[in-house]
Structure formats: C-alpha cells, structure tokens
Amino acid sequence: MSDVRLSQIIEELGGELLGSGELRVSRIGPLEGADASTLSFLAHARYQSQLQSTGAGCVIVAPAFREAAAARGAAIVTPDPYLYFARLTQWWAARTRPARPAGRHPTAVVSELARIGDGVRIEAHAVVEEGAVLGDGVTVGAHGFIGAGVVVGAGTRLAPRVSLMPGTRLGERCVLHSGVVIGADGFGFAPNEGRWEKIEQLGGVSIGNDVEIGANSCVDRGALDDTVIEDGVKLDNLVQIAHNVHIGAHTAMAGCVGVAGSARIGRHCTVGGGAGILGHLTIADHVHISSMSLVTRSLLQPGLYSGVFPIDENAAWEKNAATLRQLHKLRERVRALEKKTTP
Amino acid sequence: MSDVRLSQIIEELGGELLGSGELRVSRIGPLEGADASTLSFLAHARYQSQLQSTGAGCVIVAPAFREAAAARGAAIVTPDPYLYFARLTQWWAARTRPARPAGRHPTAVVSELARIGDGVRIEAHAVVEEGAVLGDGVTVGAHGFIGAGVVVGAGTRLAPRVSLMPGTRLGERCVLHSGVVIGADGFGFAPNEGRWEKIEQLGGVSIGNDVEIGANSCVDRGALDDTVIEDGVKLDNLVQIAHNVHIGAHTAMAGCVGVAGSARIGRHCTVGGGAGILGHLTIADHVHISSMSLVTRSLLQPGLYSGVFPIDENAAWEKNAATLRQLHKLRERVRALEKKTTP
Amino acid sequence: MSDVRLSQIIEELGGELLGSGELRVSRIGPLEGADASTLSFLAHARYQSQLQSTGAGCVIVAPAFREAAAARGAAIVTPDPYLYFARLTQWWAARTRPARPAGRHPTAVVSELARIGDGVRIEAHAVVEEGAVLGDGVTVGAHGFIGAGVVVGAGTRLAPRVSLMPGTRLGERCVLHSGVVIGADGFGFAPNEGRWEKIEQLGGVSIGNDVEIGANSCVDRGALDDTVIEDGVKLDNLVQIAHNVHIGAHTAMAGCVGVAGSARIGRHCTVGGGAGILGHLTIADHVHISSMSLVTRSLLQPGLYSGVFPIDENAAWEKNAATLRQLHKLRERVRALEKKTTP
Incomplete structure (x- = not known):
C-alpha cells in the first residue's frame, strides 16, 4: 500500500x-x-x-x-x-489488494461434467457439481457449493462459503458474500388435517448482472416459476427473499429486511433495515420504505412510506402504549363530546 | 423432465x-x-x-x-x-430430480466411531465426528458438520453446509436447509461487576420427526435442559430459536421470526414473518401471530393477535407518530373536557 | 459425567x-x-x-x-x-466435555506463511491463508475460513464454519459460533444515474478480548476506518453489525438486532432482540433498549427506551390501528373542543 x-x-x-x-x-x-x-x-x-x-x-x-x-x-x-x-x-x-491467480485448488471437488471458463479461480474445499457452468473470470471462494446445473456469469465473485443450490442462475459481475444461500426451498406447505404437507419447490432463482448480496442473506427458489432479481439490485446482510419474489432493477435493501412470497417490487426502490413486505403485494418503482416498517398493502405511488412506533423513555412509552390500546374508545369519547357541544 | x-x-x-x-x-x-x-x-x-x-x-x-x-x-x-x-x-x-446414490465421498471425514445406517449419503467435505449416529437413508450435504454424539433420524436430509453441534438429536424425515446451525450456545451470561460471566450451556436440542428448518436459521442448545421442537414443526429462513424454547407440534413460523429463551409455544400455531416472542412466555395452541408483532405477554386463548404500527405516507406517519408521543396527555385533555361538559 | x-x-x-x-x-x-x-x-x-x-x-x-x-x-x-x-x-x-487435543487435521489447508501459536487446534477442512496469525491455544473449527493476514488472539475459539475475512483482528478468549461472518463488505454504494456504484470497503474489523458472537451473526468491515467491538461485548445469533459501527465494552445484544452504519454505542448497554439502531447515531453508556424498538435518534442519557406497538387481539388492534392513522386529526378535534368550551 x-x-x-x-x-x-x-x-x-x-x-x-x-x-x-x-x-x-x-x-x-x-x-x-x-x-x-x-x-x-x-x-x-x-x-x-x-x-x-x-x-x-x-x-x-x-x-x-x-x-x-x-x-x-x-x-x-x-x-x-x-x-x-x-x-x-x-x-x-x-x-x-493482492491479485489472486486463477486456478483450481487441489482440494476443490469439481465435477468433470462442469463447464469451467477461462481465468476461473476455485478455492480450497469448494464443490462444483455436474452440469454447473462457471463463466470466464469467476471466483468460487473456499467452501463454496455450486449445485448441479447452476450457471454463474462471467466475472462474478463468490466469497468463501456461498451455497448456490440447483436451479440457480447468476448473472455477470455479481458479488455474493460469505454465508449467502441461493435457491433453498421456499416455505410452501398445504394444510392437511392439522399437519403440513410439503409443496416441493420446482422453480429456480434467476439473478441479473451486477447484483450484490450480503453475508448470510437468503434467496429462495420459486414454487413453480422462478424467484427473480433484476440487474443492479443490492441486498445487505441477513436479508430474506422468499419464493417467487420479483425485485426490479437497481433496488437496494438494507440489512435484516424480509420479503414474503410473490411480492413484486419495482425498480429503483430502497428498503430500510429490518423492514418487512408481506406476500403478493405490488410495490411501484421509486418507492422508499423506512427502516422496520411493515408493508401491509400494495404501494402503487412513488414516495416515502413509514410505520414504526416512535421510541421514547420507557415510562412515557408505557403510558402512551396503554392509552393506544384504548384509542378507538378515545375517539368515540371525542365524538360524544362533539355531539354534546354542538347545539 | x-x-x-x-x-x-x-x-x-x-x-x-x-x-x-x-x-x-x-x-x-x-x-x-x-x-x-x-x-x-x-x-x-x-x-x-x-x-x-x-x-x-x-x-x-x-x-x-x-x-x-x-x-x-x-x-x-x-x-x-x-x-x-x-x-x-x-x-x-x-x-x-436425479436420484442421488448412497455412499461416502472420498473427501468426507467420517469418524470410525460414528454409526452409519444403510443407504446413507455423505457428500464432499462433510465431517461426521465420533459417536454420531446417522439413521438409514440420511443425506449429509457437502460441507455438513455432524458433531460428536449427534443423532440424526432415518430419512432426514441435510442440505449442504448444515452444522449440528454436539448435543443435537434430530428425528426422522426432517429437512434442514443450507446454513442451518443447531445446538450453538444459548445466550446466557450472569452480570458480574459490569462484565458478563458465561453460563456454559449444558443442555442440548431435541427435534422431532418431519421438521423442516429454513436456510441460515438457528436453534440454540438449552442452558440445563433441552430446547425442544416437536413433530411436524416448520421454520422458514433466518429464524432464531433461543435456548430452552419449546415449540409444539405442527406449528409454523415464517422468515426472520425470533423467539427468546424459555418461551413455550403451543401446537398448531402460526407466527408471521419477523414477529418476536419474548422469553418465558406461554402461547396456547392455535394462536396466530401477525407479521412483525412482538408478543410481550402470554397468550392463553387461541386466536389472531397483532401489533404493528400501520404504514402510511411518511408525512402522515410523522404527524401521527408525533401526536402518539403525546397520546396520554391527549386522553387527559379529553377527560378534562368530559368533566367540563358534564353538569 | x-x-x-x-x-x-x-x-x-x-x-x-x-x-x-x-x-x-x-x-x-x-x-x-x-x-x-x-x-x-x-x-x-x-x-x-x-x-x-x-x-x-x-x-x-x-x-x-x-x-x-x-x-x-x-x-x-x-x-x-x-x-x-x-x-x-x-x-x-x-x-x-472431552478435551480436544491441539493439532492440525490432515485435511486442513494451512498456508506456510501463516503463523501458528502453541497448542492450536485446526479442525477438518479448515482453511488458513497466508499471513494469518493464530495465537496460542486457538481453536479453528471444521470448515473455518481464516483469510489472509487475519489475527486471532490467544485462547479464542471458533466453532465450525466461521468466516474471518481479510482485515479482521480478533482479541483473546473470544468465542464465535457457527456461521459467523466477520469482515464481509459493508453496504456502501454511491448513486450514479439510477445505478449503484460500489464503494470498496477498505477498512477492517477490530474486535477486543472476551467477545462472544452468536451463530450466523455478521460484523461488516469498515468503509475507510475499522468497525470496532470493544472488550467483553456479547452478541447473540443473527445479529447484523454494519460498517464502522463502534460498540463499547460489555454491551450485550440479543438475537436479530440490526445496527446501521457508523452508529456509536456506549459501554454497558443492552439491546433487546430484534431491535434496530439507525446509522450515525450516538448511544450513551448504560442505555437499555427494549426488544424490537427502533432507535431513530441519539440517546444521550442512560435509561430504558421503548417503542413498539402493543400486541392485542387482532380485531381490537385493527380498530386502534385505523384510528391511529387519524390520530393527528383527532388531536385537532380535541383542540377545537377545548376552544369551544373555553369561555
């Protein structure tokens, strides 16, 4: 340096x-x-x-x-x-940063049926299964797992310990940090007399170019169709993207965000840390969601949306929270007063 | 296909x-x-x-x-x-899906003191320590870690990169997704003159049959007794189950849920994504908790419970949130008005 | 036993x-x-x-x-x-618990340019890169990844499957549980005509002595300076610490907490599960934050702070939440009544 x-x-x-x-x-x-x-x-x-x-x-x-x-x-x-x-x-x-040469560490387990591009680096103890395709200049970090048939675009860099399950397709120049899991089963079960019957997740995950995904984040495979993340999306650490979510290009989500199944999120959105988006909702382009807000309805207009209880000294919070539980009655009391004072 | x-x-x-x-x-x-x-x-x-x-x-x-x-x-x-x-x-x-044959990959490290059932598949770079017991038809995915003395029931399938720490007992036909950690230490410390003294976690984790646990989720070992997950429980991704929690059969929890220590949750419950349950609470059977709600008291009656600030355009939220911080005073003002207008 | x-x-x-x-x-x-x-x-x-x-x-x-x-x-x-x-x-x-002898498993990949102390245990399939320094009595669990130049203090114990990225310095007697990722890139991007331009994270992570970090938690590297965790800090599972956060000594955070970039948190604080702290805030020593509260402003006085919508039966919650969205108007109605009833 x-x-x-x-x-x-x-x-x-x-x-x-x-x-x-x-x-x-x-x-x-x-x-x-x-x-x-x-x-x-x-x-x-x-x-x-x-x-x-x-x-x-x-x-x-x-x-x-x-x-x-x-x-x-x-x-x-x-x-x-x-x-x-x-x-x-x-x-x-x-x-x-020291350049890291291309090549395959002798402890890596690479299927002969995988297709490996030029200038690929596969680090120690990585596993690349049959039918996987690694584009030119890809790095698979130590302990990486590249499942059967997975496609990784040119120039994409996987930090140590990333799992790409079968059915995953990653674009070019992506960066996935340590602990990321792409293509685990979506959370799908049919109720059956008080038990849960598994819905096998038959879809995959399709991720565009220039996408970055933070440490220990998860993107689940789709139930039938694919979960889709468009170009340029940036996800921070510990983010959960459920099955069949669709995230538009250049949207960014901060740490600990959770998006439920089949939500459709626009382009150029930002989602603050710890926020949640319920399933099957539609979020327009250029929507911005504040940290730890829960999106419970579709947001079809661009803008900034918030919903979080303001933090306060505990004693003040307790009083206000207790009153809040009677808020509806309070409104009725105000109504009664209004009636009373109206001649 | x-x-x-x-x-x-x-x-x-x-x-x-x-x-x-x-x-x-x-x-x-x-x-x-x-x-x-x-x-x-x-x-x-x-x-x-x-x-x-x-x-x-x-x-x-x-x-x-x-x-x-x-x-x-x-x-x-x-x-x-x-x-x-x-x-x-x-x-x-x-x-x-192509059938995956039983067998042990040559790079797997399997203790001679482990007991391996029939038809077990142990993938590349997995580690199985001494005294571990794998039932018939178990799959240990690539980079799996099966600690000393861990018991895995027949037909259970561990995706790549699952950690089962010593003291874990898994039932039959379970599915654990990539990145799951079972049996890490619970979060237990005694205060000691401004520092934290570690309480070694001496319990284990006991998981029933037909349990599914999502990617990067965690179930901690108990402090003295076991953390218990009964049959048919389904946990989504990035869920945190603290030490000595007890989850009743066929309960399902969506992504990013956190359950604090020693909470006791009934059977056939559902917990929405990002919800939290405080420690030492009791939740009855057939309780349903909305996404991102925090359970702060025991819920002894079945039903649907919610507690989340409604999302709104930021300007409207700001006004309402500011007023909320004065809510208790507002109630007092309404009381004063009521007194005034009552002859 | x-x-x-x-x-x-x-x-x-x-x-x-x-x-x-x-x-x-x-x-x-x-x-x-x-x-x-x-x-x-x-x-x-x-x-x-x-x-x-x-x-x-x-x-x-x-x-x-x-x-x-x-x-x-x-x-x-x-x-x-x-x-x-x-x-x-x-x-x-x-x-x-059975003593685990020092030594290096034959499947571990340890650079000749790493400096390994006395009594170090390196388990199966671990990777230790060039220039890493492991103090006396360190344990690197199975599948651990110790990046180039990382320093691990004496007596520190890494559970299986921990990633320490280059730029990480860990103190003595720390305990890191399975799935922890230290030193992944912080979430930094400059907007550029609707796209995000990556800000390479050039800082590292500096962690003191006697720190414990729970399963699947993440501490990101700093953008320019280091992310700092002082002595005796305890983090539970699935905690997210963003770049350039500074956590004072002996502070404890429960599961699923998220701390945004450059927040500065005092000593002897406690943060309840699922709580969030926004970026660039300052939290004084001896501040205690309730579970799932979002800290949206600096807290410069010690004390207990809360901010969470009280959970209720869903029907009651719906009524109160609906009224809450009209709270500001309700206050104006009360004002109008006050004017009316004041002679």
Missing part, C-alpha cells in the same frame, strides 16, 4: 486538480481525523465546516467548494465527489 | 378425471400464463375468474367448480385441490 | 456449605423438576416458593435464604447465587 501521487489519480479518474500533482497520499479517509497523507472528500454541504478544520492533504470537492478548498490546500474538483470517491475506492482496492 | 399423461397422474394420486387421460402435460404452473402443456390448479374461489381465461391444458379443481372446469377442457376434480397440488409436486420432484 | 461430592464443588468455587460434603450430585438443573441428584439454585427472590417444593439435593442460595434452605436440606450459601451458578457451569463443562 505504497503512496501515490495526485497526478496518478487524476490520470486514472479524471477531475480538476488544484495544487501540485507531485503531492503524495497513502490513504483515503474521512475529513475528521485526516492527516497530510490522507485523501479525503466532502460529500455533502452539511459537512462543509469540516473542510476548514481537516488536516487532509487533499480533498475531493464539488465546484461550489472550489474556492474554499483551494484556500486550504490541494483539492480535486469534480461534479459528484461521492461518486468520484466510490471510483477512487475501486481503483485503490484494485491497486492494493 | 419428459411429459406425462394425465392418466398416470390419476393412477398415482387419485382424483376424478374430466377429459382424456391421453392428454399430456410437461409442467405444473399457475393459472396465469399457463399453456396447453401446463397442469394448473384452482386453490381458492377468489381466483375463479382465472379459470375461464387460463390456457392450462388441465386444471385441478374442487367439486364446486366441476362444471366450470369441464366447460373449458380437461380437469381433475378432488376435494382439496391445494393438497392435491402439494402431493403432485412431491411426485413430480421425485420423478424429475 | 460421573457425579461429584459437594465438598469438591466448595473446594473449587468457594461458598459456605450447609449439610454434608459427602452428598453427591450428578447434574445441575432448575428447581422445578429437580431430584435428589440435582444441584439447583435460587437466583431471584420471586422463585422463593419453589425452594420449599423442590426435590433438589442441594440448592445454591443467597444469605437471606440461609434458614429457609437449611430447613429443607443441603445448601451452598454465596452472595450472588446466579454468578456462582455461572461459574459452576464453567467448571462442570470443563469437567465433563
């Missing part, structure tokens, strides 16, 4: 440099706590005050902050500093 | 056939989007309108829809179409 | 014995259901009535219950019976 000259960064990522291209930085860091070797960024105007106090060697700023930045030292001016920062991290990671 | 004649299905699963037994179907699918090669089903009267519009080659219906179904083409008449459908999926899966 | 004399226990753990040291017990168990071979304990005064009815051979009690305990049989008197019980379980577990 040797340091780099600012001119190198500009060469790679563009932007307008204020100050000397010979200046060197050795880390990327937040404005607060930055020193002369740190390259930092001002993502939001609300952190503007930190621009004066930071010790960062160079700061990435929007054109509106050109003067303020120049007054304090080196800067990179770019229309969207946060996006520039994102690309900088990508370049930085590629530069500093 | 070659096609089948309807007469074959009737032979296997019963039901009354309307139309020709020579008709062939090659897939099972929902009414919507079905074509002439699709066998579909009408599970609820509310989908009745789809019966006329579907292109399905054959539809499974209840006797009440015999005429309507016959008017449009082939049909199978049976008292409970959804149950028939469930059994059809089972037969279909058995027919179309 | 042969039985032990009470005098042995007193010798090991202290306490004052009432009755004969020759009395033998063979199990530890709750007061209810205990028999003459059971050593039990009275942890809370509220279980006092069970002291008379229990059949336990010996009961651990506080000094206040000395007489009542002596009147019924053998007892161990100690200032904090629950803490005594915790230590008893530790001694009991050490005595009854």
Whole structure:
C-alpha cells in the first residue's frame, strides 16, 4: 500500500486538480481525523465546516467548494465527489489488494461434467457439481457449493462459503458474500388435517448482472416459476427473499429486511433495515420504505412510506402504549363530546 | 423432465378425471400464463375468474367448480385441490430430480466411531465426528458438520453446509436447509461487576420427526435442559430459536421470526414473518401471530393477535407518530373536557 | 459425567456449605423438576416458593435464604447465587466435555506463511491463508475460513464454519459460533444515474478480548476506518453489525438486532432482540433498549427506551390501528373542543 501521487489519480479518474500533482497520499479517509497523507472528500454541504478544520492533504470537492478548498490546500474538483470517491475506492482496492491467480485448488471437488471458463479461480474445499457452468473470470471462494446445473456469469465473485443450490442462475459481475444461500426451498406447505404437507419447490432463482448480496442473506427458489432479481439490485446482510419474489432493477435493501412470497417490487426502490413486505403485494418503482416498517398493502405511488412506533423513555412509552390500546374508545369519547357541544 | 399423461397422474394420486387421460402435460404452473402443456390448479374461489381465461391444458379443481372446469377442457376434480397440488409436486420432484446414490465421498471425514445406517449419503467435505449416529437413508450435504454424539433420524436430509453441534438429536424425515446451525450456545451470561460471566450451556436440542428448518436459521442448545421442537414443526429462513424454547407440534413460523429463551409455544400455531416472542412466555395452541408483532405477554386463548404500527405516507406517519408521543396527555385533555361538559 | 461430592464443588468455587460434603450430585438443573441428584439454585427472590417444593439435593442460595434452605436440606450459601451458578457451569463443562487435543487435521489447508501459536487446534477442512496469525491455544473449527493476514488472539475459539475475512483482528478468549461472518463488505454504494456504484470497503474489523458472537451473526468491515467491538461485548445469533459501527465494552445484544452504519454505542448497554439502531447515531453508556424498538435518534442519557406497538387481539388492534392513522386529526378535534368550551 505504497503512496501515490495526485497526478496518478487524476490520470486514472479524471477531475480538476488544484495544487501540485507531485503531492503524495497513502490513504483515503474521512475529513475528521485526516492527516497530510490522507485523501479525503466532502460529500455533502452539511459537512462543509469540516473542510476548514481537516488536516487532509487533499480533498475531493464539488465546484461550489472550489474556492474554499483551494484556500486550504490541494483539492480535486469534480461534479459528484461521492461518486468520484466510490471510483477512487475501486481503483485503490484494485491497486492494493493482492491479485489472486486463477486456478483450481487441489482440494476443490469439481465435477468433470462442469463447464469451467477461462481465468476461473476455485478455492480450497469448494464443490462444483455436474452440469454447473462457471463463466470466464469467476471466483468460487473456499467452501463454496455450486449445485448441479447452476450457471454463474462471467466475472462474478463468490466469497468463501456461498451455497448456490440447483436451479440457480447468476448473472455477470455479481458479488455474493460469505454465508449467502441461493435457491433453498421456499416455505410452501398445504394444510392437511392439522399437519403440513410439503409443496416441493420446482422453480429456480434467476439473478441479473451486477447484483450484490450480503453475508448470510437468503434467496429462495420459486414454487413453480422462478424467484427473480433484476440487474443492479443490492441486498445487505441477513436479508430474506422468499419464493417467487420479483425485485426490479437497481433496488437496494438494507440489512435484516424480509420479503414474503410473490411480492413484486419495482425498480429503483430502497428498503430500510429490518423492514418487512408481506406476500403478493405490488410495490411501484421509486418507492422508499423506512427502516422496520411493515408493508401491509400494495404501494402503487412513488414516495416515502413509514410505520414504526416512535421510541421514547420507557415510562412515557408505557403510558402512551396503554392509552393506544384504548384509542378507538378515545375517539368515540371525542365524538360524544362533539355531539354534546354542538347545539 | 419428459411429459406425462394425465392418466398416470390419476393412477398415482387419485382424483376424478374430466377429459382424456391421453392428454399430456410437461409442467405444473399457475393459472396465469399457463399453456396447453401446463397442469394448473384452482386453490381458492377468489381466483375463479382465472379459470375461464387460463390456457392450462388441465386444471385441478374442487367439486364446486366441476362444471366450470369441464366447460373449458380437461380437469381433475378432488376435494382439496391445494393438497392435491402439494402431493403432485412431491411426485413430480421425485420423478424429475436425479436420484442421488448412497455412499461416502472420498473427501468426507467420517469418524470410525460414528454409526452409519444403510443407504446413507455423505457428500464432499462433510465431517461426521465420533459417536454420531446417522439413521438409514440420511443425506449429509457437502460441507455438513455432524458433531460428536449427534443423532440424526432415518430419512432426514441435510442440505449442504448444515452444522449440528454436539448435543443435537434430530428425528426422522426432517429437512434442514443450507446454513442451518443447531445446538450453538444459548445466550446466557450472569452480570458480574459490569462484565458478563458465561453460563456454559449444558443442555442440548431435541427435534422431532418431519421438521423442516429454513436456510441460515438457528436453534440454540438449552442452558440445563433441552430446547425442544416437536413433530411436524416448520421454520422458514433466518429464524432464531433461543435456548430452552419449546415449540409444539405442527406449528409454523415464517422468515426472520425470533423467539427468546424459555418461551413455550403451543401446537398448531402460526407466527408471521419477523414477529418476536419474548422469553418465558406461554402461547396456547392455535394462536396466530401477525407479521412483525412482538408478543410481550402470554397468550392463553387461541386466536389472531397483532401489533404493528400501520404504514402510511411518511408525512402522515410523522404527524401521527408525533401526536402518539403525546397520546396520554391527549386522553387527559379529553377527560378534562368530559368533566367540563358534564353538569 | 460421573457425579461429584459437594465438598469438591466448595473446594473449587468457594461458598459456605450447609449439610454434608459427602452428598453427591450428578447434574445441575432448575428447581422445578429437580431430584435428589440435582444441584439447583435460587437466583431471584420471586422463585422463593419453589425452594420449599423442590426435590433438589442441594440448592445454591443467597444469605437471606440461609434458614429457609437449611430447613429443607443441603445448601451452598454465596452472595450472588446466579454468578456462582455461572461459574459452576464453567467448571462442570470443563469437567465433563472431552478435551480436544491441539493439532492440525490432515485435511486442513494451512498456508506456510501463516503463523501458528502453541497448542492450536485446526479442525477438518479448515482453511488458513497466508499471513494469518493464530495465537496460542486457538481453536479453528471444521470448515473455518481464516483469510489472509487475519489475527486471532490467544485462547479464542471458533466453532465450525466461521468466516474471518481479510482485515479482521480478533482479541483473546473470544468465542464465535457457527456461521459467523466477520469482515464481509459493508453496504456502501454511491448513486450514479439510477445505478449503484460500489464503494470498496477498505477498512477492517477490530474486535477486543472476551467477545462472544452468536451463530450466523455478521460484523461488516469498515468503509475507510475499522468497525470496532470493544472488550467483553456479547452478541447473540443473527445479529447484523454494519460498517464502522463502534460498540463499547460489555454491551450485550440479543438475537436479530440490526445496527446501521457508523452508529456509536456506549459501554454497558443492552439491546433487546430484534431491535434496530439507525446509522450515525450516538448511544450513551448504560442505555437499555427494549426488544424490537427502533432507535431513530441519539440517546444521550442512560435509561430504558421503548417503542413498539402493543400486541392485542387482532380485531381490537385493527380498530386502534385505523384510528391511529387519524390520530393527528383527532388531536385537532380535541383542540377545537377545548376552544369551544373555553369561555
């Protein structure tokens, strides 16, 4: 992780440099706590005050902050500093993380009936079953399980310990983190005299390109048709996607979200951590759901939706919660008063 | 997955056939989007309108829809179409999924002190420790971990990457999906001058027959006695069952449910996704809990219980939530008004 | 698990014995259901009535219950019976669980560039990459993955199937249960014309001493700086800790808790099961959060905080929830009434 000259960064990522291209930085860091070797960024105007106090060697700023930045030292001016920062991290990671060569670890168990592309890396103790197809440049992490007939698109990277059950099709350039399970059975049972009769899940899972799925998240196979996740979807850790859910492109869900069966979620939505979406609902494009809210009805208009009991000191909460249980009666009492006071 | 004649299905699963037994179907699918090669089903009267519009080659219906179904083409008449459908999926899966032979993969590490039944399949890289007992026909998926002394009943199927820690006893014909952890330590600590002193968890986990547990779900070992899951219980993905919980037979819990320590849950209950049950509570048989509700007291009567803030457009939610924090005062104001207006 | 004399226990753990040291017990168990071979304990005064009815051979009690305990049989008197019980379980577990010898299973894949301390146990199919450092007495369970450069402190025990991604540093005497993932990428993306641009996560995870993390829980690596978990923190199962969270020493979180990015949580806090904490908030020391409450603002004073809709019979809930959606209007109606009735 040797340091780099600012001119190198500009060469790679563009932007307008204020100050000397010979200046060197050795880390990327937040404005607060930055020193002369740190390259930092001002993502939001609300952190503007930190621009004066930071010790960062160079700061990435929007054109509106050109003067303020120049007054304090080196800067990179770019229309969207946060996006520039994102690309900088990508370049930085590629530069500093050791390249991992293609090849098959001798302990990996790879079926002769699997089709393995060029430049594929299969790590220790991974299992690739018959009929699986791994596109060019795929990485299967240690202890990965790639079931029979599974298709993994080119450039997709599976962290250690990912399970792709038979019936899974993954697109290109996806990233799946450790502990992810794709294609386990959906939760389907028919009631039968007080017992549950299993509905075998005959569908699969179809995942688009550029999808990222966080650690220990699950996407179940469909009952009859496929569960579908479109291009560019991002799921955080410990997310549960039930059978036959359909998630539109570029939707993002934070940690611990649960989506019940056959829900149909639009494109460009965001779902806050711990939120839930009931089964068979439809969510329009550009819907945003607050953390830990439960969606109990279809949301057909874009917008921000919330539903969570406000947190309070416990004593206050207890009083309000107790009153809430009588809320309907309270409304009736107000009605009675209204009648009484109306001549 | 070659096609089948309807007469074959009737032979296997019963039901009354309307139309020709020579008709062939090659897939099972929902009414919507079905074509002439699709066998579909009408599970609820509310989908009745789809019966006329579907292109399905054959539809499974209840006797009440015999005429309507016959008017449009082939049909199978049976008292409970959804149950028939469930059994059809089972037969279909058995027919179309390649049989996986018994045997032990050479990379599996199986203790000589384990007792392995007939027809057991142990997949690649699995570990079976000393004293473990695998009944006849058990499958241990790839990367499975079967701890010392664990007992797995006949016909139970463990997907790849399941951990059964020492002290676990599983019944017959269970299905555990990828990433399940049974028998990790319960969360027990005694406070000691601001620190936590570990309470070693000396109990185990006892799971009955025909239990299914979803991907990445956890059932902790008991502190002193066992955590108990009775016959026919179905747990979805990412469910957390704490130490010494007792779940009655044929209870089902949807994804992301959490049950705290020593809760005692009855038989034939259902728990909606993301719901929580506090510790040491008692839940009667036939209790149904809505998604994301928190059970804070014992529920001793059967019935449906709910407790979740209704979702709304964020602006409306904000106003109502702010008022909610003053709800107790609002009640007092109503009381004052009542006093004032009472002569 | 042969039985032990009470005098042995007193010798090991202290306490004052009432009755004969020759009395033998063979199990530890709750007061209810205990028999003459059971050593039990009275942890809370509220279980006092069970002291008379229990059949336990010996009961651990506080000094206040000395007489009542002596009147019924053998007892161990100690200032904090629950803490005594915790230590008893530790001694009991050490005595009854078979010691697992140090050594490296032949199927483990251990880099020659890893540094392995004395008395380390590496179980079957584990993977230890280059530059990893395992302190003395560490256990890496079966199928464990220890990424390049990861540091694991002395005496730390990893259950089977734990992933420590590169950039993770674990302290001494930690316990990580099966399925834990430390150091997966935090959930960071910059919006870019309706798509998400990945922010590579360049930070790591720093975990102190005596930390315990439950099954299938996740702690993400930091975006730029580290995610930090201080000494003595206890996390239950299926907990999600996002990037750059900081958890103060001796804080405990129950199952299914989710903490969003950059939240800063104090020392000696407790968080109930399923609760959520939004990003960038500050929580003071000694804050206690009720189960399934969502923390939406910083909590700078110690105390107990709650926010959850009270559960009720569904019919009652429906009425109250419907009224709640009109709560703001209800308040306005009360205001109008107040105006009207004020001369």
